[in-house]
Amino acid sequence: MNKIIAQSIYDDLKKVIVNPKCELDYNNMYELIIAVILSAQCTDKRVNIVTKQLFLKYPTVQDLAQADIFDVISIIKPLGFFNMKAKNIIACANDIVANYNGQVPNDMEELIKLHGVGRKTASVVLAEGYKMPAIAVDTHVNRVSNRIGLSNSQNVLDTEMMLKKWYKKEDWANVHSTLLLYGRYYCTAHKPQCHSCLIKDRCKYYNENSK
Ligand code: SF4
Known part of the structure; x- marks a missing residue:
């Protein structure tokens, strides 16, 4: 090569x-990062069905940060690994609210500090959401x-x-x-x-x- x-x-x-184009549906950075976390081991199609409901119930990162884990599980159950994913997205929302003033960070080092966010998820957020090279x-x-x-x-x-x-x-x-x-x-x-x-x-x- x-x-x-x-x-x-x-x-x-x-x-x-x-x-x-990214095949996950999202309207803002909050929805993008949550959708990417949920997409692990799952098709984008299925994630899109679930996030439609999820973001209707929790329209902002602050709403998700305060969510009841069992309510979240009941929505995201079709995605698999729902206990871990519910825990991660609520914790991630809390991190964003507590440490980043409710804004998803646009920096790899900061993104990977968030619960449930590894290098792959962070790269998707940077490239897709922030149009940065990743x-x-x-x-x-x-x-x-x-x-x-x-x-x-x-x-x-x-x-x-x-x-x-x-x-x-x-x-x-x-x-x-x-x-x-x-x-x-x-x-x-x-x-x-x-x-x-x-x-x-x-x-x-x-x-x-x-x-
Ligand atoms: S389909 Fe994949 S494995 Fe087959 S020739 Fe193309 S790139 Fe290579």
């Missing part, structure tokens, strides 16, 4: 994933990056660093969304659509498995 090949891969993937590496981004050969590590931080090495800072947020959606719809975990893939000639996985 080198920067020229990496760029050509991204250019071709952009022809398939045109204008990539690459969130989730299971799709990691799988696709490793298959293609953009990364050679299952460690998400290593993959993030390698992607940041290949691509220009101004493209980081879109590189994330493009790889994520390509992984979600084309280079899927169990049935990658290699036959019609525009980058198969440069893909490590294809070249190793097509013979």
